[in-house]
Amino acid sequence: MTEFLQQLVNGLSLGAIYALIALGYTMVYGVLRFINFAHMEVFMVGAFVGYYLGRMPEWGIVRHHWIPAWLVIPSESIWGGTIIILIAMIACGVLGVLIEKLAYRPLRNRSTLTVLITAIGVSLLLQNLGQIVFGPDPKAYPQVFPESNISLPDNLTISSSQIVVLCVTILLLWGLHYIVSKTRIGIAMRALSFNPTAASLVGINNDFVISFTFALGSALAAAGGILYALNYPSIDPLMGTLPGLKAFVAAVLGGIGDLPGAALGSLILGLVETFVRGSHWSTYTDAIVFSILILILLFRPAGLLGKLETEKV
């Protein structure tokens, strides 16, 4: 029973990180109908922004006292950690908008396949730029939040980073839900995903809404990147590939284009992955995870919560 509960906690915190990434995929798919493969690299950049900010007390300008002490982000504090996550989210939001402006916007009216291949190109470009700029070697992640273990009865242990992951994810999901369902820009996003032409006819600035969608998705990916690195504190420029792929699978599993679906799919994926890993079939984890995807898609082609759209002629 203890083992089951412990795996449940492990699986939930893994699924929560997948959810933050999967939402970015699903939002972009919702408004533009294509998979932004560069999203997994935004996730990686987010982790690296956090890495450099977390090492701020070691910067040259800080050690030489060239900037006032109150500007230095303290390490191992809840405040410092929150600020680092916010800065990384803003930085990656800007990166997401830039990617859309430079790579996808010029191809807006081309076939989806062209954009898809461009997305793969952007992904490889960022990966290789990361290897040049950040260096290809794995780096040990700084302790951004204070670290401790909380022992619960029944020999159950929860690490503080798992709690941080769950809290931040719930907070961000709630924020996203609020933006999409209550604000004007959220209504515009939904209108765009229903019908872009009709949306622009009623006076919605499509370009702005698409930029905003990229910013929002990329910011979530940045938060996911930092949370991932907190739990697994060794990062490198290729770190985005596997979690990115899993999150994409989670988005498809839940029904791509559907926000609650992406969150649900991610939680399922995180739990299944964790439970299989802890069993005797740990070597086959990925095979089993992807088999489940195939099975679900056989019976529900639009994913768990997705609605099947018939092409209108």
Add this chain to the structure above:
Amino acid sequence: MVKVNNDMKNWRGQFLLAAILSCLVWVSGCGQGGQSGAAADTIKVGEYASLHGSEAAFGQSSHKGTLLAVEQINANGGVLGKKIDLITEDNQSKPGESATIVKKLITRDHVIAVLGEVASGRSLEAAPICQEDKIPMISPSSTNPKVTQTGDYIFRVCFTDPFQGKLLAQFARKTLKANKIAILSDVAAPYSVGLTKYFREPFVADGGQIVAEQKYSSHDKDFKAQLTAIKAANPDAIFVPGYYTEAGLIVLQARQLGITIPLFGGDGWEAPELIQTAGKALEGTYYSTHYSPENTSPIVQEFVKKFQARFDGETPDAMAALGYDSAMVLADAIERAGTTDSAKLRDAIAATKDLQCVTGKLTLDADRNPTKSAVIVTVKDGKFKYVETISP
């Protein structure tokens, strides 16, 4: 208008192609020119190493050791009156790269021998190439027995996993007093698979019990699921025969899950990055390795002093010592062979006997492996600390 544009593009494409081709011709021409000029007065030795990527710490250490040895040999007049020209190639810790770059070293640079690699998986990729082209290869620190089984041109200067596994089993039984062991191994690394096997056999034969066996793949980051299953099996210690990148994360996550029993591994743990990743969590962990800089024998202390003088006070680890030894074994063999002819050089390396090396006295047996002692190291207050030496 559209037509003209297309033509322009075509023309531009052709021009670009021509430019690239002429560049290629120029570059390859240069390479050959440089070669014929230098071949007469130097002996070319190839080295392939993981200078970047997930096992970069191994490659960097090993390379520094080899470089120090070559510089020292050249400063003392070289071998056979010629200087050694060390040509280093980087495989970025990626699978599939080593075979290509070693082929390049042999066919383009015409090296007389190849030094490398640390990771057994990558040595296994390059070994068949060297064997086929009859170029002697000396691996500084690949411990998997299959490496030298590739053929009679492949050598190593470190102990092998059957020995390391037996020693770790002995250490677990005697020093850790562990009866029940859990194993967490890397299915994607031949080193880890081999070491698991060679640990399990003597450990079980000695009355020990393997209560849980979990697996992961290189580049995994999440080990909490496996560790939770291991925790439930209630072992006395956990054996982690992997490389430092994953080992650091495993130790850290084990402590996060409230696992307080000792964890231990093999020489794959030996890297400063292990401490950077896992920090305080490493208290109460052990690994076996080839040498300790705390050894007081004069040859070790002299090596440590020279290494520190050359590389900004950095203390050499086992990979650096073995990288150094691999070059020394080669230089000794070239001197004894009196020629760089590959067959004679191979015989000379195979005949290496009682050569005084940093990692101990070295004699190669009929299987081209040395018999050496090993040391156990632990981590205390964020520093590696020598525990004991175990002789075969």
